[in-house]
Amino acid sequence: MSDLLGTALILLGLPFFIASTVGLLRFPDVYARLHALTKADNVGLGLICLGLAVQADSLAVGLKIVLIWGLILLASSTGATLISTSALRHGHPPQQRNDVDKHAGH
Amino acid sequence: MHLNTQRWRGLWARWQLPAWRVVLFRTFLYSGLWWVLTEGAGSVWLGVLLALAIALFAPLNNAPWSTHLRWWKLPTFIGFMAKRSVSGAIDVAKLALSRHCDLNTHTRTYYFRLLTCPSQQLLMANLVNLTPGTLTLCMRDNTLHIHILNHPEIAAQLRELESRIAELYGWNHGY
Numbered sequence: 001m002s003d004l005l006g007t008a009l010i011l012l013g014l015p016f017f018i019a020s021t022v023g024l025l026r027f028p029d030v031y032a033r034l035h036a037l038t039k040a041d042n043v044g045l046g047l048i049c050l051g052l053a054v055q056a057d058s059l060a061v062g063l064k065i066v067l068i069w070g071l072i073l074l075a076s077s078t079g080a081t082l083i084s085t086s087a088l089r090h091g092h093p094p095q096q097r098n099d100v101d102k103h104a105g106h
Numbered sequence: 107m108h109l110n111t112q113r114w115r116g117l118w119a120r121w122q123l124p125a126w127r128v129v130l131f132r133t134f135l136y137s138g139l140w141w142v143l144t145e146g147a148g149s150v151w152l153g154v155l156l157a158l159a160i161a162l163f164a165p166l167n168n169a170p171w172s173t174h175l176r177w178w179k180l181p182t183f184i185g186f187m188a189k190r191s192v193s194g195a196i197d198v199a200k201l202a203l204s205r206h207c208d209l210n211t212h213t214r215t216y217y218f219r220l221l222t223c224p225s226q227q228l229l230m231a232n233l234v235n236l237t238p239g240t241l242t243l244c245m246r247d248n249t250l251h252i253h254i255l256n257h258p259e260i261a262a263q264l265r266e267l268e269s270r271i272a273e274l275y276g277w278n279h280g281y
């Protein structure tokens with residue numbers, strides 16, 4: 001039962017990783033790309049970690065995997081702000097786009 | 107060498123014994139971490155001794171998890187953030203995989219209303235990155251400069267997040 005649940009969680013996490021990578025390639029600037037990395041990647045990783053934790057041999061190993069996810073979440077979120085602050089300082093202003101309204105009514 | 111000795115003396119002079127409840131809580135928390143990191147196979151006494159030493163000497167007074175934090179409200183808050191985080195991930199994933207990838211991006215400045223302590227503001231700056239459509243660009247002078255992706259109205263969302271963090275520290279304000 002735990003193997004099945006673990007596999008289901010891992011399979012659920014994979015599309016988020018794929019979407020995040022596609023976002024990294026398709027989004028136009030560093031700021032939009034960071035949205036993909038901080039949100040989709042973290043949820044994907046979280047689901048995979050939960051899937052592995054469910055299948056772990058002991059409670060301590062399961063908690064260690066969840067702890068690793070928590071630390072990566074913290075590092076990723078802090079890193080995103082540090083990267084965007086650095087990008088701003090180095091003269092890369094965020095693009096102001098409104099593609100959604102441009103296509104509205106067509 | 108002389109400078110190092112002076113530095114240690116300065117640190118020792120500033121050291122104060124934390125309240126016994128704080129020491130007890132931190133020792134318990136760090137012992138738990140030791141148990142998790144060693145996967146339950148490490149020496150218990152060594153773990154407790156290390157935990158006690160860190161609890162007594164680590165300068166954690168400026169950390170956002172101060173003594174004011176209402177620990178019993180954490181599960182509700184984690185549930186709230188998990189829901190927001192999944193919602194944000196689904197939004198970004200849909201956008202990345204959509205055929206046209208139509209982006210609506212702009213920036214906005216958010217002024218803190220309730221959080222005045224820098225460590226709590228830093229906590230909010232980090233959590234903004236996990237909520238749908240928002241990314242903290244920088245934090246200065248009681249404001250957050252935020253990049254917004256496909257979310258025209260985020261003011262209410264940010265106010266709610268700030269109120270939830272304020273509640274964690276015991277301030278009850280509606281949102």
